[in-house]
Amino acid sequence: MDAAEFRKRGKEMVDYVADYLEKIEKRQVFPDVEPGYLRPLIADCAPQDPESFEDVFKDIEKIIMPGVTHWHSPYFFAYFPAASSFPALLADMLCGGIGCVGFSWASSPACTELETVMLDWLGKMVNLPEEFLAGKDGQGGGVIQGSASEATLIALLAARTKTIRRVQSEQPELTEAEIMGRLVAYASDQAHSSVERAALIGAVKIKNVPSDDTFSVCGSALKKVLDEDKAAGLIPFFFCATLGTTPCCSFDKLLELGPICNKENIWMHIDAAYAGSAFICPEFRHLLNGVEFADSFNFNPHKWLLVNFDCSAMWVKKRSDLIGAFKLEPLYLQHHHQESGLVTDYRHWQIPLGRRFRSLKLWFVLRMYGVKGLQEHIRKHVRLSHQFERLVLQDERFEICAEVVLGLVCFRLKGSNELNEALLQSINDAKKIHLVPCHLREKFVLRFAICSRTVESTHVKFAWQHISQLATDLLKTWEQNHHQQ
Amino acid sequence: MDAAEFRKRGKEMVDYVADYLEKIEKRQVFPDVEPGYLRPLIADCAPQDPESFEDVFKDIEKIIMPGVTHWHSPYFFAYFPAASSFPALLADMLCGGIGCVGFSWASSPACTELETVMLDWLGKMVNLPEEFLAGKDGQGGGVIQGSASEATLIALLAARTKTIRRVQSEQPELTEAEIMGRLVAYASDQAHSSVERAALIGAVKIKNVPSDDTFSVCGSALKKVLDEDKAAGLIPFFFCATLGTTPCCSFDKLLELGPICNKENIWMHIDAAYAGSAFICPEFRHLLNGVEFADSFNFNPHKWLLVNFDCSAMWVKKRSDLIGAFKLEPLYLQHHHQESGLVTDYRHWQIPLGRRFRSLKLWFVLRMYGVKGLQEHIRKHVRLSHQFERLVLQDERFEICAEVVLGLVCFRLKGSNELNEALLQSINDAKKIHLVPCHLREKFVLRFAICSRTVESTHVKFAWQHISQLATDLLKTWEQNHHQQ
Numbered sequence: 001m002d003a004a005e006f007r008k009r010g011k012e013m014v015d016y017v018a019d020y021l022e023k024i025e026k027r028q029v030f031p032d033v034e035p036g037y038l039r040p041l042i043a044d045c046a047p048q049d050p051e052s053f054e055d056v057f058k059d060i061e062k063i064i065m066p067g068v069t070h071w072h073s074p075y076f077f078a079y080f081p082a083a084s085s086f087p088a089l090l091a092d093m094l095c096g097g098i099g100c101v102g103f104s105w106a107s108s109p110a111c112t113e114l115e116t117v118m119l120d121w122l123g124k125m126v127n128l129p130e131e132f133l134a135g136k137d138g139q140g141g142g143v144i145q146g147s148a149s150e151a152t153l154i155a156l157l158a159a160r161t162k163t164i165r166r167v168q169s170e171q172p173e174l175t176e177a178e179i180m181g182r183l184v185a186y187a188s189d190q191a192h193s194s195v196e197r198a199a200l201i202g203a204v205k206i207k208n209v210p211s212d213d214t215f216s217v218c219g220s221a222l223k224k225v226l227d228e229d230k231a232a233g234l235i236p237f238f239f240c241a242t243l244g245t246t247p248c249c250s251f252d253k254l255l256e257l258g259p260i261c262n263k264e265n266i267w268m269h270i271d272a273a274y275a276g277s278a279f280i281c282p283e284f285r286h287l288l289n290g291v292e293f294a295d296s297f298n299f300n301p302h303k304w305l306l307v308n309f310d311c312s313a314m315w316v317k318k319r320s321d322l323i324g325a326f327k328l329e330p331l332y333l334q335h336h337h338q339e340s341g342l343v344t345d346y347r348h349w350q351i352p353l354g355r356r357f358r359s360l361k362l363w364f365v366l367r368m369y370g371v372k373g374l375q376e377h378i379r380k381h382v383r384l385s386h387q388f389e390r391l392v393l394q395d396e397r398f399e400i401c402a403e404v405v406l407g408l409v410c411f412r413l414k415g416s417n418e419l420n421e422a423l424l425q426s427i428n429d430a431k432k433i434h435l436v437p438c439h440l441r442e443k444f445v446l447r448f449a450i451c452s453r454t455v456e457s458t459h460v461k462f463a464w465q466h467i468s469q470l471a472t473d474l475l476k477t478w479e480q481n482h483h484q485q
Numbered sequence: 486m487d488a489a490e491f492r493k494r495g496k497e498m499v500d501y502v503a504d505y506l507e508k509i510e511k512r513q514v515f516p517d518v519e520p521g522y523l524r525p526l527i528a529d530c531a532p533q534d535p536e537s538f539e540d541v542f543k544d545i546e547k548i549i550m551p552g553v554t555h556w557h558s559p560y561f562f563a564y565f566p567a568a569s570s571f572p573a574l575l576a577d578m579l580c581g582g583i584g585c586v587g588f589s590w591a592s593s594p595a596c597t598e599l600e601t602v603m604l605d606w607l608g609k610m611v612n613l614p615e616e617f618l619a620g621k622d623g624q625g626g627g628v629i630q631g632s633a634s635e636a637t638l639i640a641l642l643a644a645r646t647k648t649i650r651r652v653q654s655e656q657p658e659l660t661e662a663e664i665m666g667r668l669v670a671y672a673s674d675q676a677h678s679s680v681e682r683a684a685l686i687g688a689v690k691i692k693n694v695p696s697d698d699t700f701s702v703c704g705s706a707l708k709k710v711l712d713e714d715k716a717a718g719l720i721p722f723f724f725c726a727t728l729g730t731t732p733c734c735s736f737d738k739l740l741e742l743g744p745i746c747n748k749e750n751i752w753m754h755i756d757a758a759y760a761g762s763a764f765i766c767p768e769f770r771h772l773l774n775g776v777e778f779a780d781s782f783n784f785n786p787h788k789w790l791l792v793n794f795d796c797s798a799m800w801v802k803k804r805s806d807l808i809g810a811f812k813l814e815p816l817y818l819q820h821h822h823q824e825s826g827l828v829t830d831y832r833h834w835q836i837p838l839g840r841r842f843r844s845l846k847l848w849f850v851l852r853m854y855g856v857k858g859l860q861e862h863i864r865k866h867v868r869l870s871h872q873f874e875r876l877v878l879q880d881e882r883f884e885i886c887a888e889v890v891l892g893l894v895c896f897r898l899k900g901s902n903e904l905n906e907a908l909l910q911s912i913n914d915a916k917k918i919h920l921v922p923c924h925l926r927e928k929f930v931l932r933f934a935i936c937s938r939t940v941e942s943t944h945v946k947f948a949w950q951h952i953s954q955l956a957t958d959l960l961k962t963w964e965q966n967h968h969q970q
Contacts, residue, residue, distance in 0.1 A: 001570070001571040001572055001853060002571075003503045003506060003507045003571070004503075005571070006499070006502075006503050006571035006574070006575070007499060007500060007503045009571075009575055010496075010499030010502070010503070010571075010574070010575060010578070011495075011496045011499055013499075013575050013578045013579060014491070014492060014495030014496055014498075014499060014578070015492060016579070016582070017491075017495070017578060017579065017581070017582030018488045018489075018491050018492045018495070020582055020583070021488060021582065022488045031594055031595075033594050033595075035590060035594070035598075035828045036598070036621070037594065037598065038594075038595060038598035038599060038602060039598065039601075039602050039621070042602060045605075045606055045609045045610075046606045046607070046609070046610055046851040046852070046855070046856050047851075047852060047855045047856070048855055048856045048857050049855040049857060049858075050852070050853055050854055050855040050857075050858050051852045051853060051855065052853075053572075053575075053853065055852070056572075056848070056849055056852050056853060060579065063595075063599075064583075064595045064599065064845075065595070066595070067593070067594040067595030067596075067598060068583060068585060068593055068594075068595050068596075069585055069591065069592055069593040069594070070585075071583075071584055071585045071586065071593070072584055079586075079592070082584055082585070082586045084581075084584040085486070086486040086487070086488070086490070086491035086494070086495075087486055087538075087541075088581075089491070089495070089578070089581045089582065090491070090494055090495060090498050090538075092577065092578075092581045093495070093498045093499070093502060093574070093577075093578060093581075094498060094501070094502065094545065096502070096569075096573075096574045096577045096578075096793055097501070097502030097505055097506065097574065098505070098549075098553060098556075099556055099557055099567055099568075099569040099793055099794065100553060100554055100555075100556045100567070101556065101564075101567045101794055105520060106554065107554055107564070108552070108553055108554040108556070109516055109518050109520070109522065109523075109552040109553075109554070110516075110518075110523060110548075110549045110550070110551070110552030110553050111552075111553075113520075113521070113522065113523035113524065113552060114523060114548075114549065116524075117523060117524050117527060120530075121530055121531040122531070124530045124531070125530075125531055136521070136524070146631060146837045146839070147837035147838055147839045148838075149836065149837050149838045149839075150836060150837050153836065157686060160688075175666070177662060177663075177665060177666030178662075180662060180665065180666075180688055181660070181662030181665075194838055197811060200810075200811065201642055201686065201687070201811075201836070202686070202688065203645075203665055203687065203688045302839075308581055308584055309584065309586055309839055309841055310837075310839060310841065325685075326682060326685065326686075343520045351634065351635060351638065351686070351836055352631045352632035352634050352635055352795075353632055353633075353634045353679055354631070354632045354634075354787075354794055354795060356794055356795065360549075363541070364541055366531040366532075367531070367532060367535070367536045367540070367541050368486060368535055368536060368537075368538065368541060369535055370531070370532050370533055370534045370535040370536065371531050371532070371533045372533050372534060372535075373534075373535050
C-alpha cells in the first residue's frame with residue numbers, strides 16, 4: 001500500500017470509525033459468541049501473497065465485530081469506563097504517523113518534553129502539591145505509564161530499593177536477601193489485585209489492612225498491623241492507598257495514613273486509577289487531601305478523562321527515587337545531552353524500554369475540551385450515577401451497598417447471594433446492558449458504573465426499568481421454586 | 486468535537502500523515518533543539534475553554550515537529566528500525582475506534598481470540614515447533630507484549646516461581662527467601678540491558694556469560710559458569726539467549742546452549758527482538774535452530790516486520806508456567822466462560838492489566854503484505870547492509886568490526902577510540918544522517934542499521950559518501966593536531 005492508497009483507505013477508515021461510534025447504540029453491547037468462535041472463521045496461516053484492503057475491510061464486520069464487547073455503548077455499565085474521544089483518536093493517528101520510539105530524550109526530544117509539560121498541566125488541574133511537578137528545575141515530575149498496575153509496580157520497586165539502601169546503611173550486618181525477606185508492603189483489603197501482583201513480582205510480602213465499614217482504611221487500622229509486624233522483626237516499607245476502590249469506589253483516609261507512613265519511613269503510593277480524573281472538579285478535590293504526604297500518585301486519564309487507552313499518569317516527588325532503582329546505561333543509549341538537568345530519559349521511569357508518543361493524546365484532549373469541558377464530562381457521569389441511585393432507593397426490594405460518591409453504584413436485591421447471582425445472570429443473558437459484580441465482605445453485589453461518553457439520562461432510566469423488570473420476573477420464579485422446595 | 490467534525494478532521498489528519506511520510510526525506514533527520522526547548526513554546530497550564538482543532542493542528546509543525554527525531558527518514562540509521570506501514574496505521578485507527586480493553590476473554594472475545602490466532606500465524610511463519618502454538622488445544626501459545634523488556638521480565642518471573650516451587654519440593658527445609666538468595670540468571674555479556682533490569686526487578690542475581698570472539702555465547706562458556714556457581718551452592722534458573730544482539734547482531738549458539746539448559750532445569754528464554762523478523766525467510770531460519778530447547782521465545786514485529794510499535798510477540802511452550810506465576814482472580818474479573826480450556830485471559834500473561842486490540846495490526850499487515858511481501862522487505866534491508874559493508878571494505882582506512890548477518894553493519898576507522906568518537910560526533914553534528922555507537926570489547930564502534938521502510942540503495946550510497954568525506958576532513962585536522970602535539 002502506497003501513500004496514495006493510504007489517503008483513500010485512511011479516509012474510509014475514519015468514516016468507518018465515525019459510523020461505528022455514532023451508531024454503537026444499535027449494536028448488542030455484549031457479543032453472542034462462544035469461546036473459540038474466531039479460529040474457524042479465518043485461514044490457518046498467513047497468506048503468501050498480499051490480499052487487498054477490501055478483503056480485509058469486509059472481514060471487520062464479518063469476523064471481528066461479532067466478537068466485540070462494545071465498551072463505548074451507552075448500555076455498557078461494566079468495570080470502569082474506558083475513555084474515548086475524537087480528539088484522542090486524532091492524536092493517536094498522529095502518534096502512529098510520527099512513529100518514534102521515545103526511550104530517551106535524544107530518541108525524540110518532542111516526545112519526552114511534551115510529556116513532562118503535559119503531566120505538569122494535568123498535575124495543576126488536580127491541584128497537586130508543587131513538589132510533584134517537574135517545572136523548570138523541580139525534583140519531581142510526571143510520566144505516562146501504560147496502566148495503573150505498572151505505576152504501582154514501579155512505585156513498589158523504587159520503595160524496595162530505597163529501603164534496602166537505608167536499612168543496609170543502618171545495619172550493615174544484614175545481607176540484601178535478609179532485608180528482602182523482612183520487607184512488607186500493605187494495601188487495603190479492598191485494593192486492586194494489581195497491588196498484590198506487584199508484591200509478587202517484587203518478591204516481597206504483602207498484607208491486607210482491614211477496611212472499616214465504609215470500605216476505607218483508617219489510620220488506626222494501619223497502625224495496628226505496623227506495630228505487630230515491627231514487633232515481629234519485619235520491615236514495613238510500602239503502603240498503597242486507594243482512592244476509588246474497584247469494588248465500590250471507597251476512599252482510604254489519606255489524612256490519617258499519610259503522617260503514619262512519613263513517620264515510619266514507608267513509601268506511600270496513591271492509586272486513584274478511576275477516581276483521580278474527578279479531582280479536576282473543585283467539589284471533588286477534597287477527596288485527594290493528604291496527597292502532600294505521598295511519595296507517588298497515579299490516576300488513569302484513559303479511564304475517565306477522555307484520553308484513549310493507554311495513558312496512566314504517574315507523579316513522584318523525587319524522580320531520583322525511580323531512576324536510582326533502575327538506571328542502567330549502555331553506550332548505544334547514551335547521548336550528548338544526558339547529564340543536563342533539563343533532560344529526562346523516561347526509560348528509567350518505567351518497565352518497558354520503548355514508548356509511544358502518548359502525550360499527544362493528552363495535549364489534544366486537554367486543549368480541545370478545555371478544563372471546563374472535561375469537568376462537564378465528570379459532572380454528567382456523577383449526576384447519572386445519583387439518578388440511578390435514586391431509582392434503586394425508590395424500589396424497596398433493593399438496597400444500596402456503598403456510598404455513591406462518583407460514577408459507580410453498588411446495589412443488590414435484599415436477599416441471598418444466590419438471588420443476586422441469578423439477577424446478574426439474567427441481566428447479562430439478556431444482553432441489553434452489561435454489568436459485572438463484586439463482593440463487599442460476604443455480599444455478592446452488582447456494580448453499575450457510568451461508562452460511555454455518550455450515556456444520557458434516558459439510557460440510565462432504560463437500564464433501571466430493564467433491571468427492575470428482570471428482578472420482578474426472577475422473584476416470581478424464585479418464590480415459586482422456593483415454595484416448591 | 487462531534488462525529489461530523491471528526492470525519493472532516495480525521496481525513497485532514499490522514500492527509501497530514503501521508504504528507505509527512507511521503508516527504509520525510511526533506512526533513513532534517515535529527516532535530517536542532519536543545520533540552521528544554523518546548524516548555525517556553527506552550528502555555529503554563531491547560532486552557533479553561535476549548536480550543537479549536539485548527540489551533541492545535543497548526544502547533545504540530547510549530548512546536549512538535551522541530552523536536553522530532555524522524556525514525557522513518559531514509560537517512561535514519563540509528564538503534565534498530567521502528568516498524569511503520571500504512572496497513573498498520575489503518576489497523577491502529579480501528580483499534581482506537583473500537584477502544585476495548587482486552588484484559589480477559591469476556592472483556593472483548595475478538596481481541597483475545599484474534600491475538601491467539603495471529604500469534605499462531607506468526608509462529609508458523611518463523612517455523613516455530615508445534616509446542617509453541619496454541620492451536621485448538623495446545624499447552625503453549627503466543628501473546629503480544631509491549632516490548633521485549635516485558636517479555637524477558639515475564640519469562641524470568643515465570644522461571645523464578647517455577648524454580649522456587651521445584652526447589653521447595655526437593656528441599657522443604659529451605660525458605661523462599663533462602664532460595665531466592667541463591668537463584669542466578671545468566672545472559673551474554675552482549676545481551677541487552679533489559680535482561681539485567683529484569684533480574685534487578687525480580688530481585689535475583691544475574692551474571693554475564695563471556696561471549697567468544699564472534700560475540701556469541703557458546704556452550705562451554707555457559708557450562709563453566711554454571712559449574713562454578715553450582716559448586717558455590719547457587720541455583721542457576723534462567724538463561725536469556727540473544728539472537729541478534731543490540732551492539733553487533735551476534736547470535737548465541739542455541740544448539741549448544743539449549744541441551745545444557747534442559748539438562749540443568751534452567752529456563753531458556755530467547756530474545757530475538759530485532760533478528761526474529763528475518764526468520765520468516767528460509768535462508769535465515771537456520772539462525773533459530775535450537776529454539777526447540779527453549780521455554781520461551783520473543784521477537785518484535787514492531788522492529789522489523791512493518792507492524793507499528795507496540796507489538797512484541799512472545800511464545801511459551803507451557804502457558805501454565807506464565808499463568809501459574811501470576812494468577813489472581815478477583816470477582817469483578819471473573820466471567821462465565823473462565824474455566825473452559827478454549828479461553829485465554831491474557832492479563833495473566835503480562836505485567837499490565839489492560840491491553841489494546843494490538844492483534845489488528847498484525848492481521849492487517851500479514852494479510853496486506855503477504856508472507857512474500859514481508860520477506861522482500863527483510864531481504865531488501867539485508868541487501869542494503871551488505872552494500873554498505875562492501876563500501877566500507879573498499880576503503881582501507883576503515884574496518885568492519887563484526888560479521889554482517891542481517892541489517893546492521895558495525896564499522897570504525899582503523900585507529901583510536903577518540904578518533905572514532907570524533908567521527909561519530911561530526912556525523913551527528915552534520916545531521917544529514919543519524920547513527921549511534923556501541924562498544925565491542927574495548928573498541929568504540931559505529932553502528933549503521935538499515936532502518937526505514939523506504940530506504941534505498943541511493944540513500945546508503947549517499948550515507949557512505951558523506952561518512953567518507955567527514956572522515957577525510959577529520960583525518961586531516963586530526964593528523965595536524967597530532968603533529969602539533
